[in-house]
Amino acid sequence: MPAKYSHVKKRPANSNGNGKAVKKINGTTALTHKGKNTLRHGQPNPHGDRGLTQTMSVVSDLERTISRILLLRYQQDIARLFSTRLHHIANVYLPTFVLRCVTVTGPGWAAFNADSEEVKDFFRATIGMDLRQAGERIATKSLLWSYTALRHFAMDHNVPICQKKGLHSIRLIPHIAGIKAHLSQLEDMAHPTIAKPPHLSGYGVGQETLIDACEQKYSRWSEVPFEWREAQGWRSKVRFGYDKMVQSLWKVAREFDLNGYGQILRDKLANKWCECGCSTDHLGSVCEKTVRDQESASGVRSGKHREWDGRGNGVFGWETEEEEDVWDLEMDWGGVDPEELGQPFDPSMTIADIMEWRYLRAEHEKESGNQYFRRGQYEKAINHYEAAHRIEPEVPHYQLNLAMAYLKLEKWIEAEEACTKALSQHRSSKGLFRRARARQMLGKVDEAIKDLRTIVRSQPTNGDAIAELLALLPQDTRPPPPASSSSGDQQSIEHLFEHLGVAKPKVPKPPSFARMPSDALKVKVTIMPTTDVPIWEHVRETTDGKQKLTMTMKTDLTGREREVQCLRREGIPFPGWDKYQVKKA
Structure with a gap:
């Protein structure tokens, strides 16, 4: 099925959605059919007009309800399936990353450096790229599953379904109360977040893969680096370091806000489908054939159509190790909106091609903006940063670049807005710090302090944020900075946090082995x-x-x-x- 539903067009203003035209007669809306006015003697029928208005209001209310259901279920799906994706990454890709890190340093390096900014920046870049794909991959599946669930609800209430065009929303009007009840259940659910799926096992596969790779790489003792020969129990060190890397991966993932992704689908659900009255009708025309093909291939379980409150009806291996993985699918489906590519439209491009093309174009604009920024030509830099954001609205760092240019021009309002947009996708310390600066200049001192406290809570050793926070606090509540705070003394930092009103950060479990000189090495991860x-x-x-x-x-x-x-x-x-x-x- 097509990956995008972008050929949905708003119905003309002179249509009521039933194939009958609507026109104004003496300021009153009237129905016409085949060119003939339905009003007798040229006079408007007030009762008929009132009935039409009420019907259209009910249809519009139904469509808004359905669109809201589609959006909320999509949010749940992207949180769930992307969490499954991260679990897969931890077991498959992370062992290779740890192996490369410890190869250039030593077996205990990952245990002491898994939380370093160099490591986390690499995780941020790759997770952000995956989330761009998630918006494309999961939206298609989610809409299919939601349509299937809505279709099963209709089947349970003996609502007829067209063999070709599928379920028509107008047939659900008598059952709008049940649909709204389901919407209420969705709205009462907790906000979807990224977390390890409880039905999936741990990371034993990743650990064993890493140990096997280390043993194969240094199969002969003569090839083992000196640090490894001197290290006692290097296997336990590598395992501990891998576990710390897994924790760092999930920590970085929780910085991202899933509401900032899948923007194309969100725009359609919020601005187009629910207003033009075709969300269900259009989904039916797209999804019905897929649903029937799946049912003919796998059969229909007894009582299956009563499962519409969950996802078990549409996902293979739901809540099992064999759960469907949308990343196994090649992103080569069609159905691309020509308006999103501009002219001339190239219909041969796949979704994956388009995503790479967009990203490369946006990065090209960003690099052009960086050149102007370094020359001090901030207005020109802003033009390129804005162009990059228009091309790739799901990459937050273009807004951060934009905010920095606005700060240079002392445009504080624009800088605050750009940071807020970036933070709606990714809660980065850079975005919080720049927004705090803009808010301070706008006189929003309390909000600036709140941003700085958020930074210090997650990065206890961020000296710049601590200094700014101390400077913004009222003079009578401002504590003198401890002399040893810059050296990382734990007691001094805790004392400072107590005076700053910042929650004490959790102290991670220290390794059970001593730190070696190789564990203090710095690495650079280059994409x-x-x-x-x-x-x-x-x-x-x-x-x-x-x-x-x-x-x-x-x-x-x-x-x-x-x-x-x-x-x-x-x-x-x-x-x-x-x-x-x-x-x-």
């Missing part, structure tokens, strides 16, 4: 650019009467593909769990 990467295409070949799908390098590139190649050659990094290098800083 690798995709330069001069050829563009591939699927080719269907016939051999001995059998067809086979193969990949071949594409030579006759379209204009859009040539643009992608040019952008790639600029060396713009494209974050991914397999596109990075770890080196000593």
